[in-house]
Amino acid sequence: MRYAADRPLGVAPATVLDYRELARRRLPRQLFDYVDGGAYEEATMRANVADLEAVLLRQVVMRDVSARDPSVEVLGQRLALPIVLGPVGLAGMLAPRAEVQVARAAEAAGVPFVESTVSICPVEEVAEATGAPPWFQLYVMRDRGYAEDLMARAAAAGSRVLVLTIDLAVVGARHRDTRNAVVGSPGRWARLRRGLDLVAHPRWIATVALGGRPLTFGNLEKAVPGARSPADFKDWVDAQFDPSVTWEDVAWIRDNWEGRLVVKGVLDPDDARRAADAGVDGVVVSNHGGRQLDAVPSTARALPEIADAVGDRVEVLADGGVRTGLDVVKMVALGARAVLIGRPWAWAVAARGEAGVRHVLAVMGADIDTALALTGQTSLAAVDRTALWR
Numbered sequence: 001m002r003y004a005a006d007r008p009l010g011v012a013p014a015t016v017l018d019y020r021e022l023a024r025r026r027l028p029r030q031l032f033d034y035v036d037g038g039a040y041e042e043a044t045m046r047a048n049v050a051d052l053e054a055v056l057l058r059q060v061v062m063r064d065v066s067a068r069d070p071s072v073e074v075l076g077q078r079l080a081l082p083i084v085l086g087p088v089g090l091a092g093m094l095a096p097r098a099e100v101q102v103a104r105a106a107e108a109a110g111v112p113f114v115e116s117t118v119s120i121c122p123v124e125e126v127a128e129a130t131g132a133p134p135w136f137q138l139y140v141m142r143d144r145g146y147a148e149d150l151m152a153r154a155a156a157a158g159s160r161v162l163v164l165t166i167d168l169a170v171v172g173a174r175h176r177d178t179r180n181a182v183v184g185s186p187g188r189w190a191r192l193r194r195g196l197d198l199v200a201h202p203r204w205i206a207t208v209a210l211g212g213r214p215l216t217f218g219n220l221e222k223a224v225p226g227a228r229s230p231a232d233f234k235d236w237v238d239a240q241f242d243p244s245v246t247w248e249d250v251a252w253i254r255d256n257w258e259g260r261l262v263v264k265g266v267l268d269p270d271d272a273r274r275a276a277d278a279g280v281d282g283v284v285v286s287n288h289g290g291r292q293l294d295a296v297p298s299t300a301r302a303l304p305e306i307a308d309a310v311g312d313r314v315e316v317l318a319d320g321g322v323r324t325g326l327d328v329v330k331m332v333a334l335g336a337r338a339v340l341i342g343r344p345w346a347w348a349v350a351a352r353g354e355a356g357v358r359h360v361l362a363v364m365g366a367d368i369d370t371a372l373a374l375t376g377q378t379s380l381a382a383v384d385r386t387a388l389w390r
Protein backbone atom coordinates (compact mmCIF):
# COMPACT_ATOMS: atom_id res chain seq x y z
CA MET A 1 0.00 0.00 0.00
CA ARG A 2 1.25 3.47 -0.83
CA TYR A 3 1.38 6.21 1.76
CA ALA A 4 2.28 9.82 2.09
CA ALA A 5 5.95 9.48 3.08
CA ASP A 6 7.04 11.80 0.31
CA ARG A 7 4.69 14.62 1.24
CA PRO A 8 5.39 17.71 3.31
CA LEU A 9 4.37 17.70 6.97
CA GLY A 10 0.97 19.25 6.39
CA VAL A 11 -0.49 16.24 4.60
CA ALA A 12 -4.15 15.48 5.31
CA PRO A 13 -4.16 11.82 6.32
CA ALA A 14 -6.37 9.66 4.15
CA THR A 15 -5.34 6.13 5.15
CA VAL A 16 -4.02 4.16 8.09
CA LEU A 17 -0.53 4.27 6.60
CA ASP A 18 -0.72 8.07 6.44
CA TYR A 19 -1.25 7.96 10.21
CA ARG A 20 1.75 5.63 10.49
CA GLU A 21 3.86 8.25 8.76
CA LEU A 22 2.54 11.05 10.99
CA ALA A 23 3.24 8.91 14.07
CA ARG A 24 6.78 8.27 12.84
CA ARG A 25 7.37 12.01 12.63
CA ARG A 26 5.88 12.75 16.02
CA LEU A 27 7.12 9.96 18.31
CA PRO A 28 10.56 9.33 19.76
CA ARG A 29 12.17 6.63 17.60
CA GLN A 30 12.14 4.08 20.44
CA LEU A 31 8.37 4.42 20.81
CA PHE A 32 7.63 4.38 17.10
CA ASP A 33 9.73 1.22 16.71
CA TYR A 34 8.06 -0.39 19.75
CA VAL A 35 4.68 -0.04 18.00
CA ASP A 36 5.81 -0.58 14.44
CA GLY A 37 8.13 -3.53 14.93
CA GLY A 38 7.78 -7.28 15.26
CA ALA A 39 9.81 -10.27 16.36
CA TYR A 40 13.08 -11.51 14.84
CA GLU A 41 13.27 -10.72 11.09
CA GLU A 42 9.64 -9.57 11.10
CA ALA A 43 8.74 -12.08 8.36
CA THR A 44 5.43 -13.02 9.97
CA MET A 45 4.59 -9.38 10.59
CA ARG A 46 5.13 -8.64 6.88
CA ALA A 47 3.26 -11.79 5.85
CA ASN A 48 0.19 -10.68 7.84
CA VAL A 49 -0.08 -7.66 5.57
CA ALA A 50 1.10 -9.27 2.32
CA ASP A 51 -1.10 -12.39 2.54
CA LEU A 52 -4.15 -10.29 3.27
CA GLU A 53 -3.34 -8.00 0.35
CA ALA A 54 -3.08 -11.07 -1.89
CA VAL A 55 -6.62 -12.20 -1.02
CA LEU A 56 -8.96 -11.01 -3.77
CA LEU A 57 -12.61 -10.02 -3.55
CA ARG A 58 -15.16 -11.10 -6.13
CA GLN A 59 -16.85 -8.13 -7.77
CA VAL A 60 -20.54 -8.76 -8.31
CA VAL A 61 -22.65 -6.12 -10.06
CA MET A 62 -26.31 -5.39 -10.81
CA ARG A 63 -27.77 -6.44 -7.48
CA ASP A 64 -29.94 -4.16 -5.39
CA VAL A 65 -27.44 -2.96 -2.78
CA SER A 66 -29.19 0.28 -1.85
CA ALA A 67 -29.49 -0.68 1.85
CA ARG A 68 -26.28 -2.01 3.39
CA ASP A 69 -25.71 -3.12 6.99
CA PRO A 70 -22.11 -3.41 8.25
CA SER A 71 -23.11 -4.31 11.82
CA VAL A 72 -22.51 -7.68 13.42
CA GLU A 73 -23.30 -9.43 16.69
CA VAL A 74 -20.18 -10.40 18.67
CA LEU A 75 -20.20 -12.05 22.09
CA GLY A 76 -23.69 -10.81 22.85
CA GLN A 77 -23.04 -7.24 21.68
CA ARG A 78 -24.15 -5.50 18.51
CA LEU A 79 -21.12 -3.81 16.92
CA ALA A 80 -21.73 -1.02 14.40
CA LEU A 81 -18.73 -2.34 12.45
CA PRO A 82 -17.00 -5.75 12.60
CA ILE A 83 -14.00 -4.10 14.27
CA VAL A 84 -12.61 -4.32 17.80
CA LEU A 85 -9.78 -2.06 18.95
CA GLY A 86 -7.41 -4.73 20.24
CA PRO A 87 -5.19 -4.54 23.32
CA VAL A 88 -1.98 -2.52 22.91
CA GLY A 89 0.26 -2.33 25.95
CA LEU A 90 1.80 1.01 26.91
CA ALA A 91 -0.54 2.90 24.56
CA GLY A 92 -0.62 5.71 27.12
CA MET A 93 2.99 6.47 26.15
CA LEU A 94 1.84 7.47 22.65
CA ALA A 95 -0.48 10.35 23.54
CA PRO A 96 -1.85 11.93 26.73
CA ARG A 97 -4.10 9.42 28.56
CA ALA A 98 -4.28 7.61 25.23
CA GLU A 99 -6.37 4.66 26.39
CA VAL A 100 -9.14 7.09 27.39
CA GLN A 101 -8.93 8.88 24.04
CA VAL A 102 -9.08 5.60 22.15
CA ALA A 103 -11.96 4.24 24.22
CA ARG A 104 -13.93 7.43 23.48
CA ALA A 105 -13.30 7.07 19.75
CA ALA A 106 -14.39 3.43 19.91
CA GLU A 107 -17.57 4.33 21.75
CA ALA A 108 -18.40 7.03 19.19
CA ALA A 109 -17.99 4.47 16.39
CA GLY A 110 -20.03 1.82 18.21
CA VAL A 111 -17.21 -0.70 18.54
CA PRO A 112 -15.41 -2.12 21.61
CA PHE A 113 -12.01 -1.14 22.94
CA VAL A 114 -9.89 -3.78 24.68
CA GLU A 115 -7.93 -2.44 27.65
CA SER A 116 -4.52 -4.16 27.95
CA THR A 117 -3.32 -5.37 31.34
CA VAL A 118 -0.21 -3.28 30.74
CA SER A 119 -2.02 -0.03 30.00
CA ILE A 120 -1.02 3.33 31.40
CA CYS A 121 -4.61 4.32 32.31
CA PRO A 122 -6.25 1.92 34.77
CA VAL A 123 -9.43 0.13 33.69
CA GLU A 124 -11.50 2.24 36.12
CA GLU A 125 -10.33 5.51 34.50
CA VAL A 126 -11.22 4.21 31.02
CA ALA A 127 -14.61 2.93 32.17
CA GLU A 128 -15.48 6.21 33.89
CA ALA A 129 -14.53 8.25 30.83
CA THR A 130 -16.95 6.42 28.54
CA GLY A 131 -20.48 5.06 28.63
CA ALA A 132 -19.28 1.76 27.19
CA PRO A 133 -16.98 -0.19 29.52
CA PRO A 134 -13.93 -1.67 27.79
CA TRP A 135 -13.30 -5.34 27.27
CA PHE A 136 -10.36 -6.39 29.45
CA GLN A 137 -7.25 -8.23 28.29
CA LEU A 138 -5.44 -10.44 30.78
CA TYR A 139 -2.19 -12.35 30.64
CA VAL A 140 -2.06 -15.65 32.51
CA MET A 141 0.07 -14.44 35.38
CA ARG A 142 2.18 -16.41 37.82
CA ASP A 143 0.54 -14.46 40.63
CA ARG A 144 -2.95 -15.97 40.38
CA GLY A 145 -4.10 -13.76 43.24
CA TYR A 146 -3.26 -10.67 41.22
CA ALA A 147 -4.99 -12.09 38.16
CA GLU A 148 -8.08 -12.71 40.28
CA ASP A 149 -7.88 -9.16 41.61
CA LEU A 150 -7.63 -7.75 38.07
CA MET A 151 -10.64 -9.78 36.93
CA ALA A 152 -12.64 -8.47 39.87
CA ARG A 153 -11.61 -4.88 39.06
CA ALA A 154 -12.50 -5.29 35.39
CA ALA A 155 -15.89 -6.80 36.25
CA ALA A 156 -16.57 -4.01 38.77
CA ALA A 157 -15.70 -1.46 36.08
CA GLY A 158 -18.35 -3.04 33.87
CA SER A 159 -16.25 -5.18 31.50
CA ARG A 160 -18.31 -8.02 30.10
CA VAL A 161 -15.69 -9.65 27.90
CA LEU A 162 -12.32 -11.00 29.10
CA VAL A 163 -9.66 -11.48 26.43
CA LEU A 164 -7.11 -13.95 27.78
CA THR A 165 -3.88 -13.70 25.82
CA ILE A 166 -2.26 -17.13 25.59
CA ASP A 167 0.63 -16.66 23.16
CA LEU A 168 3.06 -15.11 25.61
CA ALA A 169 4.56 -18.08 27.48
CA VAL A 170 7.86 -16.35 26.70
CA VAL A 171 8.49 -13.07 24.91
CA GLY A 172 9.73 -13.11 21.29
CA ALA A 173 12.91 -11.15 20.59
CA ARG A 174 12.17 -7.77 19.10
CA HIS A 175 15.45 -6.60 17.66
CA ARG A 176 14.34 -3.00 17.15
CA ASP A 177 13.80 -2.71 20.92
CA THR A 178 17.28 -4.12 21.56
CA ARG A 179 18.83 -1.64 19.12
CA ASN A 180 16.97 1.20 20.79
CA ALA A 181 18.18 0.02 24.21
CA VAL A 182 14.68 -0.34 25.62
CA VAL A 183 15.24 -4.03 26.46
CA GLY A 184 18.25 -6.01 27.60
CA SER A 185 21.06 -4.49 29.65
CA PRO A 186 22.19 -1.53 27.59
CA GLY A 187 25.50 0.13 28.33
CA ARG A 188 25.98 3.76 29.27
CA TRP A 189 26.25 5.09 25.68
CA ALA A 190 23.16 3.19 24.58
CA ARG A 191 21.23 4.65 27.49
CA LEU A 192 22.51 8.11 26.64
CA ARG A 193 21.36 7.68 23.04
CA ARG A 194 17.95 6.61 24.32
CA GLY A 195 17.75 9.76 26.46
CA LEU A 196 18.77 11.96 23.53
CA ASP A 197 16.03 10.39 21.41
CA LEU A 198 13.50 11.58 24.00
CA VAL A 199 15.05 15.03 24.37
CA ALA A 200 14.86 15.43 20.59
CA HIS A 201 11.06 15.26 20.87
CA PRO A 202 10.14 18.17 23.16
CA ARG A 203 6.47 18.13 22.17
CA TRP A 204 6.19 14.50 23.27
CA ILE A 205 7.98 15.32 26.54
CA ALA A 206 5.71 18.32 27.22
CA THR A 207 2.41 16.65 26.35
CA VAL A 208 2.91 13.00 27.29
CA ALA A 209 5.87 12.53 29.65
CA LEU A 210 5.28 15.68 31.70
CA GLY A 211 1.79 16.57 30.55
CA GLY A 212 -0.25 15.14 33.39
CA ARG A 213 -0.31 12.19 35.72
CA PRO A 214 2.86 10.10 35.99
CA LEU A 215 3.24 7.38 33.36
CA THR A 216 2.74 4.23 35.41
CA PHE A 217 1.04 0.90 34.64
CA GLY A 218 -2.35 1.87 36.02
CA ASN A 219 -3.61 -1.70 36.43
CA LEU A 220 -0.46 -2.89 38.19
CA GLU A 221 0.19 -0.11 40.70
CA LYS A 222 -0.82 -2.24 43.65
CA ALA A 223 1.58 -4.98 42.55
CA VAL A 224 4.56 -2.63 42.47
CA PRO A 225 3.93 -0.02 45.20
CA GLY A 226 5.84 3.22 44.77
CA ALA A 227 6.61 2.67 41.08
CA ARG A 228 6.86 5.99 39.21
CA SER A 229 7.70 4.99 35.65
CA PRO A 230 7.15 2.04 33.28
CA ALA A 231 10.75 0.94 33.90
CA ASP A 232 9.91 0.38 37.58
CA PHE A 233 7.36 -2.30 36.56
CA LYS A 234 9.64 -4.18 34.19
CA ASP A 235 11.01 -6.78 36.60
CA TRP A 236 7.57 -7.57 38.01
CA VAL A 237 5.95 -7.86 34.59
CA ASP A 238 8.81 -9.99 33.20
CA ALA A 239 8.51 -12.35 36.17
CA GLN A 240 4.77 -12.73 35.62
CA PHE A 241 4.92 -14.45 32.21
CA ASP A 242 4.36 -18.07 33.09
CA PRO A 243 5.65 -20.73 30.68
CA SER A 244 3.98 -23.50 32.69
CA VAL A 245 0.38 -22.50 31.88
CA THR A 246 -1.92 -25.02 30.19
CA TRP A 247 -5.56 -25.39 29.23
CA GLU A 248 -6.28 -26.26 32.88
CA ASP A 249 -5.46 -22.67 33.77
CA VAL A 250 -8.03 -21.51 31.22
CA ALA A 251 -10.57 -23.65 33.06
CA TRP A 252 -9.57 -21.85 36.27
CA ILE A 253 -10.10 -18.46 34.60
CA ARG A 254 -13.44 -19.71 33.22
CA ASP A 255 -14.54 -20.48 36.79
CA ASN A 256 -13.48 -17.03 38.00
CA TRP A 257 -14.99 -14.89 35.24
CA GLU A 258 -18.72 -14.56 34.85
CA GLY A 259 -18.78 -12.72 31.53
CA ARG A 260 -17.78 -13.88 28.08
CA LEU A 261 -14.28 -15.38 27.77
CA VAL A 262 -12.13 -15.21 24.65
CA VAL A 263 -8.63 -16.63 24.21
CA LYS A 264 -6.28 -14.65 21.97
CA GLY A 265 -3.28 -16.12 20.21
CA VAL A 266 -4.53 -19.31 18.57
CA LEU A 267 -2.91 -20.26 15.26
CA ASP A 268 -3.57 -24.00 15.06
CA PRO A 269 -6.89 -25.84 14.58
CA ASP A 270 -6.06 -28.38 17.31
CA ASP A 271 -5.45 -25.57 19.80
CA ALA A 272 -8.72 -24.00 18.73
CA ARG A 273 -10.52 -27.29 19.45
CA ARG A 274 -8.88 -27.45 22.88
CA ALA A 275 -10.00 -23.90 23.56
CA ALA A 276 -13.56 -24.84 22.67
CA ASP A 277 -13.29 -27.90 24.96
CA ALA A 278 -12.09 -25.59 27.76
CA GLY A 279 -15.39 -23.73 27.55
CA VAL A 280 -14.37 -20.41 26.04
CA ASP A 281 -16.89 -18.35 24.09
CA GLY A 282 -14.48 -17.25 21.41
CA VAL A 283 -10.98 -17.51 19.98
CA VAL A 284 -8.87 -14.81 18.36
CA VAL A 285 -6.75 -16.19 15.54
CA SER A 286 -3.61 -14.15 16.15
CA ASN A 287 0.17 -14.23 16.01
CA HIS A 288 0.35 -11.13 18.20
CA GLY A 289 0.85 -8.95 15.14
CA GLY A 290 4.05 -10.87 14.31
CA ARG A 291 5.56 -9.87 17.64
CA GLN A 292 6.07 -13.34 19.12
CA LEU A 293 7.22 -16.35 17.06
CA ASP A 294 8.50 -15.32 13.66
CA ALA A 295 8.12 -17.81 10.77
CA VAL A 296 4.64 -18.87 11.81
CA PRO A 297 1.86 -18.41 9.24
CA SER A 298 0.07 -15.17 8.71
CA THR A 299 -3.40 -15.05 10.23
CA ALA A 300 -5.01 -14.76 6.79
CA ARG A 301 -3.55 -18.19 6.01
CA ALA A 302 -4.35 -19.79 9.36
CA LEU A 303 -7.88 -18.45 9.72
CA PRO A 304 -9.97 -20.56 7.27
CA GLU A 305 -8.91 -23.92 8.73
CA ILE A 306 -9.58 -22.72 12.27
CA ALA A 307 -12.97 -21.32 11.31
CA ASP A 308 -13.82 -24.68 9.72
CA ALA A 309 -12.63 -26.54 12.84
CA VAL A 310 -14.50 -24.61 15.53
CA GLY A 311 -16.71 -21.99 13.89
CA ASP A 312 -19.84 -23.88 14.85
CA ARG A 313 -18.78 -24.13 18.53
CA VAL A 314 -17.22 -20.75 19.38
CA GLU A 315 -17.03 -17.29 17.86
CA VAL A 316 -13.93 -16.90 15.72
CA LEU A 317 -12.24 -13.48 15.62
CA ALA A 318 -8.91 -12.66 13.99
CA ASP A 319 -6.24 -9.97 13.85
CA GLY A 320 -2.97 -9.13 12.16
CA GLY A 321 -2.19 -6.92 9.20
CA VAL A 322 -5.62 -5.34 8.83
CA ARG A 323 -4.98 -1.88 7.40
CA THR A 324 -8.18 -1.06 5.48
CA GLY A 325 -11.87 -1.79 5.60
CA LEU A 326 -11.37 -4.01 2.55
CA ASP A 327 -9.00 -6.10 4.71
CA VAL A 328 -11.76 -6.34 7.31
CA VAL A 329 -14.18 -7.71 4.72
CA LYS A 330 -11.54 -10.18 3.50
CA MET A 331 -10.96 -11.47 7.06
CA VAL A 332 -14.71 -11.86 7.54
CA ALA A 333 -14.93 -13.74 4.23
CA LEU A 334 -12.09 -16.01 5.39
CA GLY A 335 -14.09 -16.95 8.49
CA ALA A 336 -13.82 -14.22 11.15
CA ARG A 337 -16.95 -12.80 12.74
CA ALA A 338 -15.03 -9.59 13.45
CA VAL A 339 -11.41 -8.42 13.43
CA LEU A 340 -9.16 -6.77 15.97
CA ILE A 341 -6.83 -3.97 14.93
CA GLY A 342 -3.70 -2.99 16.85
CA ARG A 343 -1.16 -0.78 15.10
CA PRO A 344 -3.75 1.17 13.05
CA TRP A 345 -5.29 2.76 16.12
CA ALA A 346 -1.92 3.10 17.88
CA TRP A 347 -0.51 5.11 14.97
CA ALA A 348 -3.67 7.20 14.78
CA VAL A 349 -3.75 8.11 18.47
CA ALA A 350 -0.03 8.95 18.40
CA ALA A 351 -0.57 11.22 15.40
CA ARG A 352 -3.87 12.95 16.16
CA GLY A 353 -5.30 11.62 19.44
CA GLU A 354 -8.98 10.71 19.67
CA ALA A 355 -9.78 12.53 16.41
CA GLY A 356 -7.24 10.39 14.57
CA VAL A 357 -8.76 7.15 15.83
CA ARG A 358 -12.27 8.37 14.98
CA HIS A 359 -11.07 9.20 11.47
CA VAL A 360 -9.41 5.80 10.97
CA LEU A 361 -12.62 4.06 12.03
CA ALA A 362 -14.69 6.30 9.73
CA VAL A 363 -12.39 5.52 6.80
CA MET A 364 -12.55 1.79 7.50
CA GLY A 365 -16.32 1.98 7.83
CA ALA A 366 -16.57 3.69 4.43
CA ASP A 367 -14.29 1.03 2.88
CA ILE A 368 -16.48 -1.73 4.31
CA ASP A 369 -19.58 -0.09 2.89
CA THR A 370 -18.01 0.17 -0.57
CA ALA A 371 -16.78 -3.43 -0.43
CA LEU A 372 -20.27 -4.64 0.46
CA ALA A 373 -21.84 -2.72 -2.42
CA LEU A 374 -19.33 -3.83 -5.06
CA THR A 375 -19.33 -7.47 -3.98
CA GLY A 376 -23.10 -7.35 -4.39
CA GLN A 377 -23.98 -7.78 -0.72
CA THR A 378 -26.20 -5.98 1.74
CA SER A 379 -25.27 -7.55 5.09
CA LEU A 380 -21.77 -7.85 6.51
CA ALA A 381 -22.93 -10.61 8.84
CA ALA A 382 -23.78 -12.74 5.79
CA VAL A 383 -20.38 -12.35 4.10
CA ASP A 384 -18.69 -15.71 3.55
CA ARG A 385 -16.12 -17.27 1.24
CA THR A 386 -18.33 -16.76 -1.79
CA ALA A 387 -17.26 -13.10 -1.54
CA LEU A 388 -13.72 -14.13 -2.51
CA TRP A 389 -12.29 -14.56 -6.00
CA ARG A 390 -11.22 -18.12 -6.61
Ligand SMILES: Cc1cc2nc3c(=O)[nH]c(=O)nc-3n(C[C@H](O)[C@H](O)[C@H](O)COP(=O)(O)O)c2cc1C
Pocket residue numbers: 034035036048086087088089090116117118137165264286287288289290291319320321322340341342343344346
Ligand atom coordinates in the same frame (compact mmCIF):
# COMPACT_ATOMS: atom_id res chain seq x y z
C1 LIG B 1 2.67 -2.00 20.43
C2 LIG B 1 1.83 -3.24 20.61
C3 LIG B 1 1.52 -3.65 21.89
C4 LIG B 1 0.72 -4.79 22.08
N1 LIG B 1 0.36 -5.15 23.35
C5 LIG B 1 -0.47 -6.18 23.54
C6 LIG B 1 -0.95 -6.50 24.84
O1 LIG B 1 -0.65 -5.83 25.82
N2 LIG B 1 -1.76 -7.58 24.96
C7 LIG B 1 -2.14 -8.36 23.89
O2 LIG B 1 -2.87 -9.33 24.04
N3 LIG B 1 -1.73 -8.04 22.63
C8 LIG B 1 -0.92 -6.98 22.44
N4 LIG B 1 -0.53 -6.65 21.16
C9 LIG B 1 -1.03 -7.43 20.01
C10 LIG B 1 -2.32 -6.80 19.46
O3 LIG B 1 -3.39 -6.95 20.38
C11 LIG B 1 -2.75 -7.46 18.14
O4 LIG B 1 -2.75 -8.85 18.28
C12 LIG B 1 -1.86 -7.06 16.97
O5 LIG B 1 -1.41 -5.74 17.10
C13 LIG B 1 -2.64 -7.22 15.66
O6 LIG B 1 -1.87 -6.90 14.57
P1 LIG B 1 -1.88 -5.45 13.86
O7 LIG B 1 -1.05 -4.56 14.74
O8 LIG B 1 -1.23 -5.74 12.54
O9 LIG B 1 -3.31 -5.00 13.76
C14 LIG B 1 0.26 -5.52 20.96
C15 LIG B 1 0.56 -5.08 19.67
C16 LIG B 1 1.33 -3.94 19.49
C17 LIG B 1 1.61 -3.47 18.09
